[in-house]
Amino acid sequence: MKLPAIKGFSLRRLGxxxxxxxxxMRRDRLTFAMMVAVPVMQLFxxxxxxxxxxxxxxxxxxxxxxxxxxxxxxAGLKNSTYFDIVAVTTNEEDGERMLRSGxxxxxxxxxxxxxxxxxxxxxxxxxxxxxxxxxVAAGGAVNAVAQIAQRALARxxxxxxxxxGPAPAPFDVxxxxxxxxxxxxxxNIVPGLLGVILTMTLVMITSIALTRESERGTLEALLATPAxxxxxxxxxxxxxxxxxxxxxxxxxxxxxxxxxxxxxxxxVLFAGAVTLFIFTNLxxxxxxxxxxxxxxxxxQMTFFVFLPSILLSGFMFPFRAMPGWAQAIGEALPLTHFLxxxxxxxxxxxxxxxxxxxxxxxxLILAVLAALALLRYRRTLD
Amino acid sequence: xxxxxxxxxxxxxxxxGALKAVDHVDLAVPKGAIYGFLGPNGSGKTTTIxxxxxxxxxxxGEGRVLGFDVVRESARIKERVGYMTQRFSLYEDLSIxxxxxxxxxxxxxxxxxxxxxxxxxxxxxxxxxxxxAGRLSGGxxxxxxxxxxxxxxxxxxxxxxxxxxxxxxxxxxxxxxxRRFADEGVTTLVSTHYMDEAVQCDFIAYxxxxxxxxxxxxxxxxxxxxxxxxxxxxxxxxxxAEALEASDxxxxxxxxxxxxxxxxxxxxxxARVVQAEAQRIGAHAEPIEAGLxxxxxxxxxxxxxxxxxxxx
Numbered sequence: 001m002k003l004p005a006i007k008g009f010s011l012r013r014l015g016x017x018x019x020x021x022x023x024x025m026r027r028d029r030l031t032f033a034m035m036v037a038v039p040v041m042q043l044f045x046x047x048x049x050x051x052x053x054x055x056x057x058x059x060x061x062x063x064x065x066x067x068x069x070x071x072x073x074x075a076g077l078k079n080s081t082y083f084d085i086v087a088v089t090t091n092e093e094d095g096e097r098m099l100r101s102g103x104x105x106x107x108x109x110x111x112x113x114x115x116x117x118x119x120x121x122x123x124x125x126x127x128x129x130x131x132x133x134x135x136v137a138a139g140g141a142v143n144a145v146a147q148i149a150q151r152a153l154a155r156x157x158x159x160x161x162x163x164x165g166p167a168p169a170p171f172d173v174x175x176x177x178x179x180x181x182x183x184x185x186x187x188n189i190v191p192g193l194l195g196v197i198l199t200m201t202l203v204m205i206t207s208i209a210l211t212r213e214s215e216r217g218t219l220e221a222l223l224a225t226p227a228x229x230x231x232x233x234x235x236x237x238x239x240x241x242x243x244x245x246x247x248x249x250x251x252x253x254x255x256x257x258x259x260x261x262x263x264x265x266x267x268v269l270f271a272g273a274v275t276l277f278i279f280t281n282l283x284x285x286x287x288x289x290x291x292x293x294x295x296x297x298x299x300q301m302t303f304f305v306f307l308p309s310i311l312l313s314g315f316m317f318p319f320r321a322m323p324g325w326a327q328a329i330g331e332a333l334p335l336t337h338f339l340x341x342x343x344x345x346x347x348x349x350x351x352x353x354x355x356x357x358x359x360x361x362x363x364l365i366l367a368v369l370a371a372l373a374l375l376r377y378r379r380t381l382d
Numbered sequence: 383x384x385x386x387x388x389x390x391x392x393x394x395x396x397x398x399g400a401l402k403a404v405d406h407v408d409l410a411v412p413k414g415a416i417y418g419f420l421g422p423n424g425s426g427k428t429t430t431i432x433x434x435x436x437x438x439x440x441x442x443g444e445g446r447v448l449g450f451d452v453v454r455e456s457a458r459i460k461e462r463v464g465y466m467t468q469r470f471s472l473y474e475d476l477s478i479x480x481x482x483x484x485x486x487x488x489x490x491x492x493x494x495x496x497x498x499x500x501x502x503x504x505x506x507x508x509x510x511x512x513x514x515a516g517r518l519s520g521g522x523x524x525x526x527x528x529x530x531x532x533x534x535x536x537x538x539x540x541x542x543x544x545x546x547x548x549x550x551x552x553x554x555x556x557x558x559x560x561r562r563f564a565d566e567g568v569t570t571l572v573s574t575h576y577m578d579e580a581v582q583c584d585f586i587a588y589x590x591x592x593x594x595x596x597x598x599x600x601x602x603x604x605x606x607x608x609x610x611x612x613x614x615x616x617x618x619x620x621x622x623a624e625a626l627e628a629s630d631x632x633x634x635x636x637x638x639x640x641x642x643x644x645x646x647x648x649x650x651x652x653a654r655v656v657q658a659e660a661q662r663i664g665a666h667a668e669p670i671e672a673g674l675x676x677x678x679x680x681x682x683x684x685x686x687x688x689x690x691x692x693x694x
Contacts, residue, residue, distance in 0.1 A: 008457070016487030020476065027475050221471035221531075223437055225488040226461050 013227050017235025025239055031205065039197045039247045040254065046193050047259050052185045053140045059083040060104035062095040067115035069156055073126070076152025077108070082141040105131045106141065121164055179347045186259040191346045192315045194251045195338040198244055198274075199281055199309050205243070206285025207298040209236045210377075215295055229377040233370075237282040244278035264349030273345065273355065276362050277338040283369035284334065290376035309335040337362045386412045388538055388569040389434060391445030391452055396429050396438060403429045405592040406443070411571060411585070416564050418583030418600070419573035422682065426592040427573035428468060431540050434571065435463045448537055461489065464531035468542040470523050472530055474516025478507055481515050482530055489534035501529045521552035528559065539563065541572040545579065557582045577678045588681050596681070600674065607677035609633065610649040612656040614642040616665030629655045634683045636676070645676045 025032065059077065063070060077083040086104055089095055098104040109127040117124040128145050130138040157164050180187040213219035222232070255261040263270075284305060292298035310316055312326055313335040319327065330336045337358040344350035344358075389411035396404040404426040411417045419427050432438040434447055436456025443452075450458040472481045482498040491497055502508040505525055515526060524544060531539065539560070545553040557579065560570055564584075572583065580586060586603050588596035598606050614622065619642045623635045626644055631651035636643050646652035653669065660667035 010490055012490050013488050016484055019487075020473070020480070020484045023480060024473065024475050216474070217467060217469040217471045218473055220437065220467045220469075221465070222488075224435055224460060224463070224465040224467075225485065226457060226490075227488050 008228055009230060010226075010228070014231040014235045017227065017232055018238055021236050022239040025243075035201050035205070035243050035247065036250065038201055039251050042193060042197055042200075043190065043251055043254050043258075046189050047186050047255070050185055050189055052136055052188075053183050054137050055081045055140075056084045057082060057105040057137070057141055058086045058103065059106035059108055060087045060089065060095050060098040061085055062089050062092065062107065062109045064090060064110065064112040065114065069115055069118055069153060070110050072152050072156050073110070073149060074108075076148045077145075079152075080144055080148045082144050082148075099129060099131055102131070105137065118164065119161065187261055187347060188343070189315075190251075190255045190259050190261050191342045192313075192339045194248060194255075194274075194342055195277065195313070195335045196310060196315055197247055197251060198278060198338075199335050200306060201247065202240055202244055202278060202281040203285040203288070203305055204299070204302050205240055206237055206282050207288040207292065207302050208295045209286055210289040211292050211295045211298045214293075223378075229374055233286060233373060233377065237286050240282055241275070241278055244274070244281075248274050248278075261346060263346050265345030266351070269352055269355065270342070270345050273338065273341045273359065273362075276359065276366065277334060277341075280334040280362055280366040280369065283366055283373055287369050287373040287376065290373055290378070309333050312336070314339055331361065332365070334362055334365050337365075387446075388413050388415075389417075389445075389447050389571065391434065391443060391447065394430060394433050394443035394445070394452075395441050396426075396433060397441050402592050404433065404440075407589065407592075407594045408597075409434070409445075409571075409587070409594075411569055413569055414564055414567045415584045416560060416570045416572065416582065418580050418586045419571060419589065420575065420580055420586055420678070420681065421573075421589040422575065425590045427589060428542050429592075430589070431465075431542050431571065431573060435465045435540050436460055437465075461534075462536050463538045463540060464534070464536035465540045466527050466531045466542065466544050468546065470527060472515050472523075472527060474514065476515060477512050478502070478515055478518070478526060479511040481526070482533060485530045486533050491534055497533055501533055505529050521548050524548050524552065524556065528556065532563070537568065539568055539570045539572075541570065543573055543575070545574070545576065550578075553579070575682065577675060580678055581674055604672050604674055604677040607672070607680055609645050609647060609672040609676055609680050610652050611646075611670050611672040611676050612644045612652065612667055613638075613670045614644060614656065614660055614665050614667045615640060616660075616663070618663040619665065622659050622663050622665065626655060626659055631655050633680055636679050638675070643670070643676060645672060645680060 061074060074085060078085060083106060087094070087098060095104075095107045095109065099107045107127075107129040109129070111124060111126070114124050114126070126149070128142070130142050132138045132142075177183060210219065213222060252263070256263060285302070288298055288301045288305075292301055308329055312322065312330040313319070313333050314330065315335065319330060319336065322330065340358045341350075341355045341362075344355055348354075387410050389409050392408045394404055394407045394409070395402070407426070407430055409417075409430075419430070421427050429438060433440045433443075434452065436452070436459050440453060445452050447459050448462050450456075452459070473484070476484065479498060479502065482501055483494055486494045486497055499508070502511050507522070507526070515523065518526060528541075528544070541560075545556055548556070553576075560572070561582070564570060572579070574580060581600065583600055586596070586598065586600050587594055596603070596606055619637075623637075623642055626632045626635050631648055632644055632646045632655060634645055636645070644652065644656050646655075656667050659665075
């Protein structure tokens with residue numbers, strides 16, 4: 001059963017290592033449980049807890065005088081679901097304090113003589129002060145305010161007052177929010193989460209592949225046998241393809257069932273991209289295990305992968321908003337390319353040509369990692 | 383093969399940073415011999431064995447093991463060597479049977495099931511084949527490890543302190559097994575620091591601070607070490623031992639049952655101090671032939687833990 005193509009390569013030895021690794025994996029109940037529990041936990045946390053379009057923000061209103069327009073405007077704010085009016089005050093101090101202390105995220109100030117000046121057509125000003133220390137939290141609501149004002153007062157400005165209403169723009173702008181019309185954060189997060197989960201669990205598991213053997217003393221015996229580096233590498237990593245496949249099936253199934261994430265693209269392409277990505281992560285972990293001396297070191301090294309992967313891949317923050325150097329680092333990370341592929345496939349229904357631009361970088365990263373890992377594998381104890 | 387020599391290496395040297403772990407060691411081990419490797423901890427025994435089986439690349443030196451070049455053909459050597467590491471190196475989370483099967487497959491053996499079944503029978507572990515290797519006691523682990531490194535019927539067996547931490551009965555059984563292998567023509571290189579293991583060997587090489595200081599057939603070792611010995615018997619030997627140890631002419635004293643053996647390098651000086659002490663306490667003293675035990679204790683006493691002195 002020898003493959004003649006590669007000198008000394010033995011499929012039987014590879015099989016022996018694969019099988020042994022598989023048995024050990026099956027016996028390590030805790031790790032096995034982690035491989036299933038971590039994806040589910042992350043999916044729930046990220047899927048349900050994170051929202052980039054926050055609604056129902058606490059707003060304080062400072063009113064010097066009441067009136068029909070003021071009330072319509074406030075009702076409009078409330079109905080937009082962006083704002084919950086938590087306090088109404090006439091005191092300048094109170095409003096400021098609420099904003100500063102964080103009890104309110106917005107302070108809306110309706111000035112004295114608002115109603116009168118509005119009717120006179122003097123275009124009085126309403127101040128909306130937002131707590132922009134968290135730009136994402138403030139962003140959606142701030143953008144919505146102008147439109148809310150316009151729409152809320154449209155009904156009140158009738159008859160002789162209709163001249164105060166908004167003049168239509170000389171042309172119409174039609175905006176299509178494609179692929180995620182409702183702007184649901186989970187549509188963006190959950191497919192990306194698939195990549196994050198695969199990166200975290202697979203890199204971590206394989207990063208200890210060799211260090212565990214050397215710490216337990218079994219590597220010395222393994223090195224004393226005729227096993228070749230390439231056989232050890234493939235034999236020790238491939239069992240985890242199955243783990244990755246289980247995780248993918250689990251996450252995709254939950255994503256579709258719980259978050260109603262659409263899946264427009266080709267399942268075959270998706271399976272191919274996932275396999276490529278799983279291989280890349282396994283190689284990355286294996287490379288770490290050839291570099292680290294102990295399991296502890298290996299774990300620490302994986303964090304050097306996780307941190308940039310999560311921050312710079314476009315998972316958490318928009319990739320195009322990052323400066324050039326950060327984008328360059330991002331392009332070198334497997335997760336960046338996988339995220340694009342998965343989002344394009346699931347949400348956009350992309351075809352093979354659409355994702356090709358991210359498939360070849362992923363393949364290139366895989367080839368480089370595998371070559372480095374083979375170079376680093378020590379056939380001796382030196 | 384190079385005549386009858388299974389291991390024939392010269393000038394093996396290995397340095398780790400500034401530390402010269404093995405310094406120009408020559409080894410000539412004939413086929414079927416049990417070759418004992420003696421020396422204190424940290425003296426370079428393990429490093430030498432690892433170089434012989436290709437686990438470490440020597441910084442200098444050359445030679446052949448089983449007819450293959452020790453530096454360039456380590457892959458071929460690995461196929462025909464059984465190496466039992468100092469520490470248990472099988473998988474504790476695999477069963478006894480799975481461990482043996484794994485090793486057998488790595489050597490691409492035919493009839494894996496048959497071989498493993500036979501090995502389990504020989505071990506007397508057939509009934510426990512499915513229990514995890516990690517649950518075995520020290521003695522059983524060591525027997526399993528030996529079975530694992532013999533499963534591919536190697537021509538050369540390298541044993542690195544194989545019976546450390548194993549009870550005397552198990553140790554004796556183990557050596558009976560090694561002797562049987564030797565009778566079948568298997569060559570064994572074994573490192574140890576137990577005297578009862580050293581006496582089992584056909585040849586003994588003594589190594590300290592990475593240098594081989596002595597290498598001879600076991601029977602010739604006492605003469606090579608060149609110690610003289612006296613046997614004392616009678617009352618008050620404990621205090622006599624203390625007094626004698628303080629003398630410059632005495633290398634060491636050792637109890638053998640009720641007797642006290644006093645050992646030194648200079649025959650005349652030794653005779654003088656022993657007779658004087660015997661007269662003083664009223665004990666009986668007579669000169670004896672210094673045996674392997676005396677030689678062994680003498681060697682071990684000369685060089686304490688090498689690792690301590692090297693600061694490694």
